[in-house]
Amino acid sequence: MKKFGYVSVEHYVPFMQEFAEELEKGNIIATKCKTCGTEYFPPREECGNCYSTDMEKIKIEPEGTLVTYTIIHVPPESHANMAPYIVAVGEFNNGLRTMAHLVGVTSMDDLKVGRKIKIVVQKLENDRIVYKFVPA
Amino acid sequence: MNDVAIVAAGQSKFGKRTDAGLRNLAFEAVKDLVEHADNISLKEDIDATVIGVAGDEFNGQGAPAAVLIDEIGMVGKPTIRVESACATGTAAIKTAYSLVKSGLHDTVLVVGVEKMTAVSTAKATELMARAGDIRWEYPFGCTFPGFYALMATKHMEEYGTTKEMLSSVSVKNHFYGAKNPKAHLRKEITLEEAMNSIMIAHPLNLYDCSLISDGAAAVVVTKADLAKKYTDTPIYVRGIGSGSDTMQISRRPSLTSLTGARIAAQAAYKMAGVGPEDIDLAEVHDCFTIAEIIAYEDLGFAKPGEGGKLALEGQTYIGGKVAVNVDGGLKSKGHPLGATGVSQAYEIFRQLRGEVASEGRQVDGAEIGLSHNVGQTGQFVNVIIYGR
Numbered sequence A: 001m002k003k004f005g006y007v008s009v010e011h012y013v014p015f016m017q018e019f020a021e022e023l024e025k026g027n028i029i030a031t032k033c034k035t036c037g038t039e040y041f042p043p044r045e046e047c048g049n050c051y052s053t054d055m056e057k058i059k060i061e062p063e064g065t066l067v068t069y070t071i072i073h074v075p076p077e078s079h080a081n082m083a084p085y086i087v088a089v090g091e092f093n094n095g096l097r098t099m100a101h102l103v104g105v106t107s108m109d110d111l112k113v114g115r116k117i118k119i120v121v122q123k124l125e126n127d128r129i130v131y132k133f134v135p136a
Numbered sequence B: 001m002n003d004v005a006i007v008a009a010g011q012s013k014f015g016k017r018t019d020a021g022l023r024n025l026a027f028e029a030v031k032d033l034v035e036h037a038d039n040i041s042l043k044e045d046i047d048a049t050v051i052g053v054a055g056d057e058f059n060g061q062g063a064p065a066a067v068l069i070d071e072i073g074m075v076g077k078p079t080i081r082v083e084s085a086c087a088t089g090t091a092a093i094k095t096a097y098s099l100v101k102s103g104l105h106d107t108v109l110v111v112g113v114e115k116m117t118a119v120s121t122a123k124a125t126e127l128m129a130r131a132g133d134i135r136w137e138y139p140f141g142c143t144f145p146g147f148y149a150l151m152a153t154k155h156m157e158e159y160g161t162t163k164e165m166l167s168s169v170s171v172k173n174h175f176y177g178a179k180n181p182k183a184h185l186r187k188e189i190t191l192e193e194a195m196n197s198i199m200i201a202h203p204l205n206l207y208d209c210s211l212i213s214d215g216a217a218a219v220v221v222t223k224a225d226l227a228k229k230y231t232d233t234p235i236y237v238r239g240i241g242s243g244s245d246t247m248q249i250s251r252r253p254s255l256t257s258l259t260g261a262r263i264a265a266q267a268a269y270k271m272a273g274v275g276p277e278d279i280d281l282a283e284v285h286d287c288f289t290i291a292e293i294i295a296y297e298d299l300g301f302a303k304p305g306e307g308g309k310l311a312l313e314g315q316t317y318i319g320g321k322v323a324v325n326v327d328g329g330l331k332s333k334g335h336p337l338g339a340t341g342v343s344q345a346y347e348i349f350r351q352l353r354g355e356v357a358s359e360g361r362q363v364d365g366a367e368i369g370l371s372h373n374v375g376q377t378g379q380f381v382n383v384i385i386y387g388r
C-alpha cells in the first residue's frame, strides 16, 4: 500500500490510497465539482461549496510559480533528521496552490518569490511517495 | 453596549513551572483573583465556570475541566470546557459573555490554563505541527514557526518589510516583559541580539518566536447591573468579533493578512462603536514578530504593508500611536495557549483601573483596551474591546 508524504498520522482512507497510486503513475490529481465547478487542490472527495459528492478528477499541469517559502531549521520530532529543508507554497493551473518541499536549490535566484517552478513526483523509502517542487 | 462586565481578574506567574501542574497553575490564578478582588465571594457569587484548555496531549490529563473545578472549589456548579487552539482563552470569555448576556447565569468564573513544558521542545513542536492539516501539510514537516515564516517571506517580498522591523517588535516586547513580574522571560534584549539569534524557520529566528510556557489566568464575568456590587471599578465588554479561515494556509488568496482577524476586528469595532484611533492599548497575538506586524494592519493601526514601519518607528511603545503588548506579549510574558486570551483580559483590566503604575508600564488614562487572540494561523480569531 502506497502512502503520501514523509509521515502520516491519520487512518489511511481509500481516497488517499488512490491519490498515492496515481502519483506512482506520474499523475498529480486535483478534483473538480461536477455540480458547481469548484476545483480542489489538494483534492477533496466532497464539495464544501454545494455539498455535492459528484467529483471528477483533473490533472495538475507541472509548470507553476513559487508563492512563498521558509527554511525549516528546527524540525518537529517526525522530521528530526531532515533539517534544514525548504517548505514552499506553489501555484498551478492558474490558481490552485499547495504546500511541498522545494528541492534542487543552488542559488538565491532559485528562491525568488514569483519564479517558475515545476511540481514533480518522487518515490521515497518504505513505499512512500510525494510531490515536490524544483526550480524550472 | 455595556451589558456585561469583568469585576475581578488574576494570573499565575508564567514560565517553565517545574513546580506546578495544570491544577496548581489554575489554583494560583484563582487565588490571585480572590486576593485582589474588591468584594466578591466565589463560593456564594459564582453561578458557573468556563474552563479554557487548548491541548490534552501536553499535560496528559483527559477531560481537564473536571480536575480543575475540583481544585478551585467550584464542584457542583455548572461547567463547560472550551477549546479554540491558541484562541481558547478569548473563546472562554466569549462563552461566559454569552451565558451572562442570555440570562442563563448571572456571574461566571473563567479560567484559562496550559501546562506545556512537561514534554520536550521537539515533542511540543511536533504536537503544534499537527495543528496544520494532518493530511496535506503535516507530511511536509511544516512547523508552527514555519507557517508564520511563509507569511513573513511573502510580507517582506510584497511590502519590503525588513528583518530589522521584525526584530523591533521583539525588542519592544522584551522591554516591557522585563518590567512584568509575572512574565516568563524577564530580560531586555538589544536590536543586534534580536537580529542575530539562531534561525528557527527562515526568516524567523529564536527572538521572533514566542515562548513555550506554563501558566493560567482567571476573570469573573457578570451582568452590568450586578457589577458595582462586586467592585467600584468594573470594566465592560464593549464589543466582540470573531472570524475564521481555511485549514490549509496554501488555499488562502492572501498570505500577508489574516482574513479572520479583519472580519473579527470589523465586527468588534462596529459593536463597540469605536475605531482603531480610539484604542489606548492593545494586547495582540504576537506568537511571532510577523504576527504582531500583521495584527497592526488587520486591526487598522497601520495600512496594509505599513505595520513594519510602525514597529521600527517605536509607535507601539507607551506614548506612541497605540501601546501594544506592554505586558511583554506572548514573546516575553509567555504563551500558555489556553491562558493567553484570559491573560490579555487580565492585563487590560489592570491597565484600565490604573493598577500597573508600580511596574513602570502604566498607559496613563487608558479608557479603551483591545484584545486580539489568534488560534493556529487564523482559523480562530477573537477580538474583544473593553472599556471603563
Ligand SMILES: [Zn+2]
Residues within 6 Å of the ligand: A033, A034, A035, A036, A037, A038, A047, A048, A049, A050, A051, A052
Ligand atoms: Zn460543488
